[in-house]
Amino acid sequence: MAARIVVPALLATTVAGAAVATVLLLRRNGKCVKKASLTVRGLLELEKACEDADARETVAVVELQGIALYAGVPPVVTTLRTLVRLDLGSTGIAQLPASISNLTNLQVLLAPRNKLTALPDALAGLAGSLVQLDVGSNALEAVPDSLFSLSRLRTLNLMGNQLTRLPERFGDLRGLRLLGLKSNKLTQLPASFSRLTDLVELFITDNQLTDLPEGMSACTSLVKLQASFNAFRALPACLLHLPRLELLRVAVCDIKSLPPQLLQDAAALPRLAWFSVAGNPVCPGPPAPAPGLPVVAPEELELGQKLGDGASGDVYRAVWRGQLVAVKYFRADVSPDGRTEDEVALAVSLQHPHLTQVLARVEKPHGLVLRLEAGSPLAAKPTSQHLLRCKWGDDVRFPPRRALGLAAAVADALRYCHAAGICHGDVYAHNVLMDENGTVTLCDFGASFSYDRAAQPFWEAMEVRAYGLMLKDVADRAAAPAAGAAGGSGSSGKLAGAKEAVVEAEKGVVAALQGLAQRCAELPPARRPLFGAVCAELQQLQASLAN
Structure with a gap:
């Protein structure tokens, strides 16, 4: 019988799924034979693969999503010891079999949107391999101790269950990078969350939380926190000095006040760029609409x-x-x-x-x-692979003058918003439209909120950082023509000199935009230029090109 050595490589993970590539090395007669891995989709393919001995020992991925498994998980699945990824989403299963512990090479287990009421102790058998577990949208009421044996786990989705509490041992999952707890019934998180120091994304929206553990100030890798629709009465103090936190949503809670001296505290939320607190008592009413709106x-x-x-x-x-x-x-x-x-x-x-x-x-x-705006978004929305960063097309380029006009238009729109005491909250390239004539529109007010500008100047400084991150992407895609291309072979010396001057001016614009982007995005909040100053600087650049 051939001894199997499985060398898997996990390429990308998300809450919903993962891309998996595997190389299977089979040792026969003292020699290693490399065989391509096999992906099986559906029960018919599964049956055929298991009838062929050679195929059976190369099955790396089984996808049964959306197939009604009335009799539960087919027993043959847990005999596929080379399996790396198993998708049982929306199959109607009520339990995971104890024999799942046989799958000692399994990296990704997806079983969302089912009828699971408990997880088996046999999950502990996957401790040496499991990287991603998705059991969201089930009926789980408790988290078993066996879960905390999964020391290699990086992504855990428990969203949409019936959890009322989490065990203190939850902090044993120290390798977690993404944790989904949205839409449960949690009233508190365990103090052991302080040990989740590798956590990058946390989703706790739609629970009954009134505060977060003080020790979460140790979660210094946290970049994204979705926490809207809870019962917070104030912004949890443990969040204020997280050095990498960039996105924070606490909309529709019961927040009656915000820390008053955020801008004076140089260590407070230094990298925050996207924030929403709309729907809380702390937000003043929006400005009155123009009369006569149909x-x-x-x-x-x-x-x-x-x-x-x-x-x-x-x-x-x-x-x-x-x-x-x-x-x-x-x-x-x-x-x-x-x-x-x-x-x-x-x-x-x-x-x-x-x-x-x-x-x-x-x-x-x-x-x-x-x-109706004629333009299209500058870039695509962020994905888990592009954490909080828009995905730009490989061929996107901006002439320097157009990049400058874009920068000035968005800055002026944001200057206007903040002058009215409104923070956009979601300044991204995918929320900026531009048409072929260079007309620019900032859209989507879903995360926007009103604030007292005199009492809370921090929120404009925060949004300047979001603008700076977008401006950096634009400036990095703005390129002036090479100096040698300024004039053709028949150009007069005077004309060529004028074109060279234009090229040098446009190079200067690109460098200036890059410098402005860096100051907006990287300086501490209190030292960033506000939108009035940004607009003035961009107007000077536009004037320099016009001369």
Whole structure:
């Protein structure tokens, strides 16, 4: 019988799934034979693979997602000792078999959207291999001790269960980088969370938490924290000095006050760039909307193709009163970033040429009629592989003048927002539209919130960092033509000299944009230029090119 050596390589992980590549080395007669791994999709392929001895010993991935497994997990699955990834999502299973411990090479186990009420002790048998476990959207009421044997676990999804408490041993999972606890019934987190020092992403939205453990100040790797729809009465103190925290959502809690001296504390939230506290008592009411905004019924709109979607709703092309418009329909009264009514109130109160313009409100279902923008997003939304960083197309380039115009337009829109006491909260390249003529629009107010600018100057300094990160990506993709390309062979010396001067001026613009981006993104909050100063600096650059 051949001895099997499995050498797997996990390429990427997310809460929903993972990409897996494997190399299988089979030792026969003293020699190593490399064989390609086999991916099996569906019960028929599984049956065929198991009938062939050679195929059976190379099965690395079994995908049964969406197939009704009325009799439970097929017993043959747990005999596939080369298995690296097993997807049992949406199969209706009520339990994982004890024999799952046989899969000692399993790295990824996905079993979301099922009927699991408990996890087997046999999970401990996967301690030497399991990297990702997804049991979200089940009916789990407790976390078993066997889970804490999984010392290699990096991604754990327990979202959408019935958990009311977590054992103190939870801190034993020290290798966790991503933890999903959204939509449970937790009233507190164990003090042992202080040991999760490798944790990068934490999702605790929609629980009943009133505070976080003081020891979480030791979670110094934390970059992203989604914590909206809880019962916090104040911003948890343990978060204030996390050195890497960049995104924090605490919308629709019961927060009545925010720390007043954040800007004076040089160590407070030094890298925070995206924040939402909308729907809390601490937020003042939004500015009053312009009078006379029409309210329309859905039947007055002729919907066309879907243009995009976000956390709070979907956007469609439409015709209203004979003109092409965009219509955003909200999916519910709340979204992961806040309440629909807050987003609507802020959106209709703002009127600026580089912001989404609201033309009317839709009564029910709730929606907004918006000016149709011809542009497209600068970049794609961030993914788990691009943590909090937009994914840019490989061929995206900006002429220096266009990059400068883009930078100035977004900065002026944000200057206007903060002057009105509104923080956008989600300044990303994927929320900036630009058309072929260079017209720029900043959109999506789903995470926006009102604040007292005099009492809370920190939030503008925070948003300057988000702007700086976006500006860096734009400036890095702006390139002036090479100096040698300034003039052709027939150019006169005077004309060539003028073109050389233009090239040098554009190079100077790119360098200036890169320098501004660095100051906005990397300086401590109190030392960052605010949007008024940013706009003034960009205007000077534009004037220098015009001369």
